[in-house]
Amino acid sequence: MRARSRGPKFLNLWQIRFPIGAVASIGHRISGVLLLLCLPPLALSLDRSLHSEAEFEALRELVSAPSRALLLTVVVWAAAHHLLAGLRHLLMDVGAGSRLAQARISAWAVILAAAIIAAAAALRWLT
Template structure:
């Protein structure tokens, strides 16, 4: 049996709708939040252990790489929070049509961008 169906295995040429991109990035941001939780817990533990530990944590934030990691973790947390609320609203039966789902995804990206800039201001 020979099936004449198109085969496109090049994912770079596949155009995902904005809702699919938002959903995939929500999963990726969940992984980022999970990993960054370990970093946050380590820094919290160290800062609460003693005055020396607190000053050591403050010293970490003089490093541009550490600041970038913190900004990325806060941006991932903001994205996950915004789109998690969006998913919960969809679970309630709203924004399920393609047009309203696409609009809510666009607004979610804009809100995440604003929160990301605010996180950058906070870190730097």
Template sequence: MQKQRPKHLDLAKIRLPVPGIVSILHRVSGVALFLSLPLLMYLFAGSLSSAADFETFRAVIAHPLMKLVLIGFLWAYLHHFCAGIRFLFLDVHKGLELETARATAKAVLAVSLALTVILGVLVW
């Protein structure tokens, strides 16, 4: 008996498990952090060069849209960090059981979002 495989995948109908979502978000957050490095380095260097440039930096950071972008980077960092710790444990064969893997994936999502909200309130 041979299963008929789909000829095309409907990505809107595929439902990933929570560990799969955490894995994909780990990759997405890593790419986002890597691509944002030039912007963050430019802003950091500009804030240290002179007092006038620092005031310009503060004016840019005070804009609500820029604050949202920075909170997005904060989430990317926190999620990447928390998921990275989870993956390190998986690499040493800790937490490979299905229920444990699901629980740690949910914990990564909860902790990264909670820390983002807490630190985001401080940033705002």
């Protein structure tokens, strides 16, 4: 019998194939962190936009640049994915869709729906 090496192992995360449920779950965590980081600037922007019509138009002009529209698209993706994945987890907690085939389908549905919502928001801002 061959002795196992106790030395450090190199894990290439790009070669690991995660199950789709894990991808949806990791996306849920990432989207939660993004939303937490974006909450203060979004709250300040809302406050600023409510001061006057001129402030609102200034903010609208600020976010109309393509690079900022891309940033807002990421925020929309984060909100959509976090909401949909959270609902998925809540439903699975009560036993709905907890079988493997159903869980895979719901994970794909969350990922695709969040991407479609973000793409629709991007098209809305860029046109």
